[in-house]
Amino acid sequence: xxxxxxxxxxxxxxxxxxxxxxxxxxxxxxxxxxxxxxxxxxxxxxxxxxxxxxxxxxxxxxxxxxxxxxxxxxxxxxxxxxxxxxxxxxxxxxxxxxxxxxxxxxxxxxxxxxxxxx
Amino acid sequence: xxxxxxxxxxxxxxxxxxxxxxxxxxxxxxxxxxxxxxxxxxxxxxxxxxxxxxxxxxxxxxxxxxxxxxxxxxxxxxxxxxxxxxxxxxxxxxxxxxxxxxxxxxxxxxxxxxxx
Numbered sequence: 001x002x003x004x005x006x007x008x009x010x011x012x013x014x015x016x017x018x019x020x021x022x023x024x025x026x027x028x029x030x031x032x033x034x035x036x037x038x039x040x041x042x043x044x045x046x047x048x049x050x051x052x053x054x055x056x057x058x059x060x061x062x063x064x065x066x067x068x069x070x071x072x073x074x075x076x077x078x079x080x081x082x083x084x085x086x087x088x089x090x091x092x093x094x095x096x097x098x099x100x101x102x103x104x105x106x107x108x109x110x111x112x113x114x115x116x117x118x
Numbered sequence: 119x120x121x122x123x124x125x126x127x128x129x130x131x132x133x134x135x136x137x138x139x140x141x142x143x144x145x146x147x148x149x150x151x152x153x154x155x156x157x158x159x160x161x162x163x164x165x166x167x168x169x170x171x172x173x174x175x176x177x178x179x180x181x182x183x184x185x186x187x188x189x190x191x192x193x194x195x196x197x198x199x200x201x202x203x204x205x206x207x208x209x210x211x212x213x214x215x216x217x218x219x220x221x222x223x224x225x226x227x228x229x230x231x232x233x234x
Binding site for chain 1: 151153158159160161162163166174176206208210221222223224225226227228230
């Protein structure tokens, strides 16, 4: 069975601080995909990044960076120099590859609510 | 380029009634998935439709059913509504196979269903 744990329920930071959102996952599959999504108050889930299980390269995109470590089953997300517009709920999700008929359903964590204050 | 469109945006129903939610996928996408998001929780997978058939289903009762039309749009039907069905229902679309694995899903803004 697959499981995604986001232990941080709420985080509050002051603008320009760095913040790291933790994600720990469990899966028996050797091939799987990890995602981060952002959910602003409007409700729409905005795709941020996807990572394959066989690609442990860390990635940086502007102020965002991701640290994928298979040894600890973690896929953490860091926002550098946070801004008020970063305030949202962030979800980590796992999808197992399954077979050719698999739908790659996403299994989400409970999310971390990030509040960035001026 | 329009993304995923869901209707209605908000809905209030009485316990025991039936409801139909609608989703139009992003242009070029042929796979539609539905998720239920209770307040303060992460989205839960309901089912996925591809080629007008249900391809994968999550842990939801048979009261939840769906349909996909030849133009790839989809409906989610919930019968005998319970108070616990109150949630944000999200529709997500994608291409299939490796496209899905590589690019994930595009989500709509959801339908907020309140059961009273």
